[in-house]
Amino acid sequence: MKKILSVFTLACLLLASSFAKAQSPVDIRINEVQVSNVSGLQDENGDRCGWVELFNTAYGMVDVAGFYLTDDKANPTKYMIPKGNTATQVPLRKYFILYADGQPNKGVFHMNFTLDGVKNLYLYSTDGTTLLDEIELPQMGADQSYGRYVDGEGKHEPINWSKQSARKNSVDKKIAEDGGFSILNHPTPGSTNVTTRVETKSEKMKDMDPWGGILAVTAMGTVFLCLIILYLCFRQIGKRAIKKQAEEKAAKNAPAAPAASAAKIPADGAINEEIIAAIAIACHMYQNGVDSGIHDVESNVLTFNQDLLRNSPWGARSLTLKQDPGK
Amino acid sequence: MILESNLVANLKQFVQYTGFANATFGHIVMILIGLVFIYLAIKKDWEPLLLIPIGFGMIIGNIPLFPGMQVGIYEDGSVLNILYQGVRRGFYPPLIFLGIGAMTDFSALISNPKLLLVGAAAQFGIFAAYAGALALGFTPAEAGAIGIIGGADGPTAIFLSGKLAPDLIGAISVSAYSYMALVPVIQPPIMRLLTTKKERLIRMAAPRPVSQQEKIVFPIVGFLITAFIVPSGIPLLGMLFFGNLLKESGVTRRLAETARGPLNDIVVILIGVTVGCSTQADKFLQGSSILIFALGAASFVVATFAGVLFCKILNLFLKEGKKLNPLIGNSGVSAVPDSARVSYVQGLKYDPTNFLLMHAMGPNVAGVIGSAVAAGILLGFLS
Numbered sequence: 001m002k003k004i005l006s007v008f009t010l011a012c013l014l015l016a017s018s019f020a021k022a023q024s025p026v027d028i029r030i031n032e033v034q035v036s037n038v039s040g041l042q043d044e045n046g047d048r049c050g051w052v053e054l055f056n057t058a059y060g061m062v063d064v065a066g067f068y069l070t071d072d073k074a075n076p077t078k079y080m081i082p083k084g085n086t087a088t089q090v091p092l093r094k095y096f097i098l099y100a101d102g103q104p105n106k107g108v109f110h111m112n113f114t115l116d117g118v119k120n121l122y123l124y125s126t127d128g129t130t131l132l133d134e135i136e137l138p139q140m141g142a143d144q145s146y147g148r149y150v151d152g153e154g155k156h157e158p159i160n161w162s163k164q165s166a167r168k169n170s171v172d173k174k175i176a177e178d179g180g181f182s183i184l185n186h187p188t189p190g191s192t193n194v195t196t197r198v199e200t201k202s203e204k205m206k207d208m209d210p211w212g213g214i215l216a217v218t219a220m221g222t223v224f225l226c227l228i229i230l231y232l233c234f235r236q237i238g239k240r241a242i243k244k245q246a247e248e249k250a251a252k253n254a255p256a257a258p259a260a261s262a263a264k265i266p267a268d269g270a271i272n273e274e275i276i277a278a279i280a281i282a283c284h285m286y287q288n289g290v291d292s293g294i295h296d297v298e299s300n301v302l303t304f305n306q307d308l309l310r311n312s313p314w315g316a317r318s319l320t321l322k323q324d325p326g327k
Numbered sequence: 328m329i330l331e332s333n334l335v336a337n338l339k340q341f342v343q344y345t346g347f348a349n350a351t352f353g354h355i356v357m358i359l360i361g362l363v364f365i366y367l368a369i370k371k372d373w374e375p376l377l378l379i380p381i382g383f384g385m386i387i388g389n390i391p392l393f394p395g396m397q398v399g400i401y402e403d404g405s406v407l408n409i410l411y412q413g414v415r416r417g418f419y420p421p422l423i424f425l426g427i428g429a430m431t432d433f434s435a436l437i438s439n440p441k442l443l444l445v446g447a448a449a450q451f452g453i454f455a456a457y458a459g460a461l462a463l464g465f466t467p468a469e470a471g472a473i474g475i476i477g478g479a480d481g482p483t484a485i486f487l488s489g490k491l492a493p494d495l496i497g498a499i500s501v502s503a504y505s506y507m508a509l510v511p512v513i514q515p516p517i518m519r520l521l522t523t524k525k526e527r528l529i530r531m532a533a534p535r536p537v538s539q540q541e542k543i544v545f546p547i548v549g550f551l552i553t554a555f556i557v558p559s560g561i562p563l564l565g566m567l568f569f570g571n572l573l574k575e576s577g578v579t580r581r582l583a584e585t586a587r588g589p590l591n592d593i594v595v596i597l598i599g600v601t602v603g604c605s606t607q608a609d610k611f612l613q614g615s616s617i618l619i620f621a622l623g624a625a626s627f628v629v630a631t632f633a634g635v636l637f638c639k640i641l642n643l644f645l646k647e648g649k650k651l652n653p654l655i656g657n658s659g660v661s662a663v664p665d666s667a668r669v670s671y672v673q674g675l676k677y678d679p680t681n682f683l684l685m686h687a688m689g690p691n692v693a694g695v696i697g698s699a700v701a702a703g704i705l706l707g708f709l710s
Binding site: 202205206211220223224225226228229231233234235244 | 447
C-alpha cells in the first residue's frame, strides 16, 4: 500500500509540474496599447495620454508588482510596476492599465516613458530577464489602439494559434494571419477587446457537430476513461488489501489456533444444547426450505439464510423512496 | 352615490386581482397535473419525498396572478424567485449530492471495481437523447440539458438544465423524476428481452469485505481522478465524494448525519417546491415539453439497453465463475436505489436464492459518478 501511495504521489507531482500554470506570471499578456489618445481614457487627474493594458489569462489572481515594461530590449528594467499597492493584484481574466505619459511622479501607475515613436514593447517578469510578452506596434491614427482580437490570445498566447487558424471562418483566418492582433478603431481600456458578437460554444458545436456524433464519442470516451482509471486504481488497491487481509488473518490465526478450537469444542468433546439446537434447525430448514427459498444453496455447507427480503435496508419499503409500481 | 360607485370600483379592482379573473385553461391543466402527482405520491407511494413537493409546487406556481405583484417565481425579488435561485444558479443540486455521498456505501463497487464500467456504459442514454434532441431541432445547449435525463439523476438534470437551458428546467426536471419513478416499469421488459434464462441465473461471487482504509481512499482518489479529467464536474463530484468521506472517515459522524439527514431534507423540500413552481403553464405547456418527455423515455430505454448489453459483452471476456449477471446491467442507470432494486427483484423472479442487490449497487453508484462526469463534459462543451 505504501508503495502504491508513493508512486501515486510521485505521479501527481509530475503531472502538476508538467501542467500547472495557474497564478503564474507567464499568464500576463500585453493586451492592448494606445499611443495617441485624443478623446479617450483619462487618468486620475483627468488628463489623456497613451496607455498599456495588461491582461491576466490565468484562472487565479496574479500580482504584477515588480514586473518590468520597456521599449528597449537592451534595458529590460526601464520601468518597474510599483510594489506595495493592492491594485497590482490582477484578478483572473481581468485588466490592468498603465499610463504612458513619461511622468512617473504624476501617479502610481504612470510609466517613465511615452509610447511616441515606440516600435516594440516588452514585458519582463520580476527577475528582469524573463520575457513574458512582446508586441510590435504598427502605425496608428489618433484614438486608435492596437490589441488582440480576443483577450489574451494571439502571439505568446496560452493556446496554439496555428491550430486555431485551421478554422473555416474567414475572420478567424484573417486574425490568424495577423498573429491575433489588429488596429482597433474603438479602444477598450479596462474591458474586453471583443466588441462584436462572439459565437457561443453551443453555436460552434452546432456547426462542427450537427448530429451529435463527435460529442457523443468524445464524452463517452471521457466517461470511460475516468471510470477505467478508477477501476485500475481500485483493482490494484483491492489486490493489496486482499493480500494484507490474508496476511493479517494468517498471523492472527497461527498462534491462536489451538486456543480457538478449544473454545469452540469443549475439551471433553461434549456438545452443548445450543449447538444441538442450531444443527437441528439448520437440518430442518435444509430439508424443508430449499424450494421455498428459506435456505441458500451452498454445496456441502449448512448455514442459516439471512433474510435479505425483510431485513435489508434497500428492500425495506419504509426506508426507500417509493414502492415498486409494478406491484 | 359616490360611495357606492367607489365601492363598486374597488370590488371590480379586487376581482381583477383574484385568481379567477386571471385563470386560463393552462393554469387549470397544470393544477390538475400537480394534484395527480400528489395522488400518486400518497396513494401509490411513488417517490413521495419528491412528488409531494413538486406536485404542490405546481399548484403554487400555477395560481393565476395579476402580473407585477412581485409574488410569482419569475418575478425578480419575490420570495419564490429568491428560493428559485438555488435551482437557477445551481446550488441546490451539489448540496443534494453531498447528502447522496453521505448516505452511499461504495463497498460493492470497491470490492468489484469492474462494475464501474457497467456504470459508464449506461451513460449511452444521455448521448442518444442528445443526438435525438439535435435531430428534433433543439440547440446543442438545450439538447445537452435534455440528454442528461438519461443519466436518471434528478439533481444532475436540474444542475445542467439550470446552466444550459433554464427555460426548459421545469420540463426536464419533471421528466427526469417521472421516469425515475417509472424505472420499475420501463426496465424489466428490456432486461427480459436482452437476456436468456441461463444468463438470468448466473450467480455472482459474494462481494469481499472492504476495509475501512479502502473506503476512505475511494472518495479521495475518485475525486482527484474524475475532477482532474473533468474539472467542470467539480460542483457535483466534489460534493458527492466529500459527503462520502464524511461518512467513511469515521470521525465526522455528526457532519455525515447532518448532510444525509436534515440538510438533505431541507434542500429536497426547496428544490422540489421551486421546481414545481417553475412549471408555470405558459412555460410548461408547450410542444417542446412533449418532445422532452419522449426523448427522456428514449434515453432511459437506450441506457438500459446499453447497460445490459455491456454486461453481456463483458462476460465474453470473463472466466467462468467471474461472469456478471446481465440483470445488473440496468443498474448503471443511476436512479439510486430504484434500478438496483429492479435488478434484485428480477433476479429473485428467476432464482429466489440469487440475491443481486449488493452486486447491482456497484453499477448503480458508478452510474451516479458517470452521470456527474457526463454532466461536467456537457457543461464544458456547451456552456
